[in-house]
Amino acid sequence: MLEGCISWPESVAARYRTEGYWTGEVLGDRPDDDAGRHARTAVITPDRTLTYGELDLAADRLAAGLRARGIAAGDRIVVQLPNGADMVVVCLALFRLGALPVFALPAHRAVEITHLVEASEAVAYVCADRVLDCDHRELARQVLVRTVGLAHVLVAGDPGPFTALADVDADPVPLSAPDPADVALFLLSGGTSGPPKLIPRTHADYTYQLRASARLCGVGRDSRYLCALPMGHNFALACPGVLGTLRAGGTAVLAPAPTPEECFPLIERASVTVTSLVPPLVPLWLEAAEWTDGDLSSLALLQVGGSRLDPATAKQVPDRLGCTLQQVYGMAEGLLNFTRPDDPEEVILHTQGRPLSPADELRVIREDGVDAAPGEVGELYTRGPYTLRGYYRAAERNRTRFTEDGYYRTGDLVRRTPAGDLEVVGRTNDVVNRGGEKVPCQEVEEHLLADPRIVAAAVVALPHPLMGEQTCACVVVRGGEPEPTLRQVQASLRERGVAAYKLPDRLVVLPRLPLTGVGKVDKRAVRDSLAG
Numbered sequence: 001m002l003e004g005c006i007s008w009p010e011s012v013a014a015r016y017r018t019e020g021y022w023t024g025e026v027l028g029d030r031p032d033d034d035a036g037r038h039a040r041t042a043v044i045t046p047d048r049t050l051t052y053g054e055l056d057l058a059a060d061r062l063a064a065g066l067r068a069r070g071i072a073a074g075d076r077i078v079v080q081l082p083n084g085a086d087m088v089v090v091c092l093a094l095f096r097l098g099a100l101p102v103f104a105l106p107a108h109r110a111v112e113i114t115h116l117v118e119a120s121e122a123v124a125y126v127c128a129d130r131v132l133d134c135d136h137r138e139l140a141r142q143v144l145v146r147t148v149g150l151a152h153v154l155v156a157g158d159p160g161p162f163t164a165l166a167d168v169d170a171d172p173v174p175l176s177a178p179d180p181a182d183v184a185l186f187l188l189s190g191g192t193s194g195p196p197k198l199i200p201r202t203h204a205d206y207t208y209q210l211r212a213s214a215r216l217c218g219v220g221r222d223s224r225y226l227c228a229l230p231m232g233h234n235f236a237l238a239c240p241g242v243l244g245t246l247r248a249g250g251t252a253v254l255a256p257a258p259t260p261e262e263c264f265p266l267i268e269r270a271s272v273t274v275t276s277l278v279p280p281l282v283p284l285w286l287e288a289a290e291w292t293d294g295d296l297s298s299l300a301l302l303q304v305g306g307s308r309l310d311p312a313t314a315k316q317v318p319d320r321l322g323c324t325l326q327q328v329y330g331m332a333e334g335l336l337n338f339t340r341p342d343d344p345e346e347v348i349l350h351t352q353g354r355p356l357s358p359a360d361e362l363r364v365i366r367e368d369g370v371d372a373a374p375g376e377v378g379e380l381y382t383r384g385p386y387t388l389r390g391y392y393r394a395a396e397r398n399r400t401r402f403t404e405d406g407y408y409r410t411g412d413l414v415r416r417t418p419a420g421d422l423e424v425v426g427r428t429n430d431v432v433n434r435g436g437e438k439v440p441c442q443e444v445e446e447h448l449l450a451d452p453r454i455v456a457a458a459v460v461a462l463p464h465p466l467m468g469e470q471t472c473a474c475v476v477v478r479g480g481e482p483e484p485t486l487r488q489v490q491a492s493l494r495e496r497g498v499a500a501y502k503l504p505d506r507l508v509v510l511p512r513l514p515l516t517g518v519g520k521v522d523k524r525a526v527r528d529s530l531a532g
């Protein structure tokens with residue numbers, strides 16, 4: 001396995017292989033038993049349609065082109081592309097080459113991309129020319145100034161001073177297949193407190209996740225999965241998402257944004273059968289479904305996950321969208337829980353489901369260290385055939401986030417019903433879950449403290465009706481300085497190149513921050529004082 005990654009103990013790996021969880025399959029391979037595949041539709045976007053034959057050829061040409069430019073198996077490539085055909089082609093090309101995509105989120109800016117390039121020692125950054133108000137060529141320029149080793153910037157669209165992705169093209173060459181036990185890609189942690197940690201996912205573990213989630217969700221050749229959320233996030237990528245749908249021989253339909261305006265016409269045009277959303281989008285979709293004259297009747301399954309879904313909203317989904325609701329409680333680190341389409345309504349509305357795999361091992365540990373009984377709250381620990389054994393090059397973090405016997409400490413507070421379904425009730429770690437987008441408090445506090453006017457900062461979650469949680473920055477201002485406004489604080493963070501979703505939603509200036517007995521900021525007291 002790649003240096004800096006922790007593999008499963010050999011006895012455990014052998015069991016996953018003999019029990020059929022891990023096979024010889026690798027990402028990017030093609031089934032040899034599907035005669036009609038070549039001509040079937042693989043990808044639909046608002047302006048392009050690709051058959052499997054066209055997709056395979058585009059990926060093979062790009063893989064050969066990358067190789068000709070010196071990119072090799074094991075190299076890390078930061079990928080930040082909007083949902084579209086290029087993103088799918090790039091993924092397949094990298095998998096076939098054995099190069100490892102590091103999936104950035106669309107909202108990431110210079111701070112985050114710099115961190116990802118440094119943490120992964122990436123040799124390339126793949127981006128679009130412009131997305132909304134962001135010129136990624138300018139962003140790439142900033143990253144190049146701050147990092148060493150980034151040899152290639154490949155741009156979809158107008159490349160400016162860099163290389164056009166379209167020019168990375170060569171006649172296909174034979175490539176040796178990667179080892180199923182090796183790392184195939186990196187996802188980003190949302191659940192940790194500092195900057196995101198890199199999560200290595202292997203060919204064996206990820207192909208298992210794709211196969212098992214497609215089976216659970218009934219995704220096959222006749223399925224059309226709408227990717228409305230960013231494709232680089234585990235949920236839309238692989239639960240079963242775009243990659244699971246393509247492995248199953250179905251069609252991936254890619255929407256540039258998750259709004260009803262973008263998605264409803266695609267649902268109708270492509271007869272979409274399944275899609276996934278984060279909870280804040282659900283009320284918008286329900287409302288838009290009332291007035292749309294588009295035909296949404298093909299939609300059979302709506303997956304919702306990433307943060308807590310309000311049961312009253314959940315209850316309206318079947319009637320107003322005409323489909324089955326599935327709650328998904330997952331994490332980039334591995335473990336996925338799903339409600340099953342045939343579960344009783346009570347389970348679908350009020351729980352976040354149960355594990356994907358019979359080989360997932362779960363423990364719920366109370367605050368006093370004892371295993372919780374059904375109904376009792378505790379922190380969820382897990383290990384299994386698609387849950388990591390350690391973050392990439394993060395020995396210190398790994399000591400605290402994993403037990404000696406390999407369980408990942410999720411940081412989520414859950415309750416297990418007697419039937420084994422999970423309810424997520426809170427968190428032990430310092431993260432604000434802003435409608436599925438995870439804001440690491442400590443990182444934002446560090447950015448706030450870079451402002452010379454601010455001498456102390458505590459970032460906490462405040463409840464919010466649509467987002468679930470919002471970010472509130474509580475700051476102490478240096479004596480004699482005027483109090484900054486929220487807009488000023490947001491502007492200074494944006495100027496530093498911080499992603500927009502991490503900017504505080506609220507600002508509270510306090511005379512001092514409450515401290516615990518050992519002199520650390522007492523976040524609970526901060527939250528309580530705000531609630532008051």
Ligand code: OOB
Nearest residue numbers: 190234235305306307308328329330331332352424
């Ligand atoms: C998904 O993945 P991440 O890595 O962005 O975030 C994981 C964390 C979990 O540890 C939990 O705190 C929270 O997000 N979460 C939920 C939830 N699903 C995730 N909290 C309450 N209810 C849910 N349904 O967010 C993710 C990955 C794959 C599939 C779905 C979501």
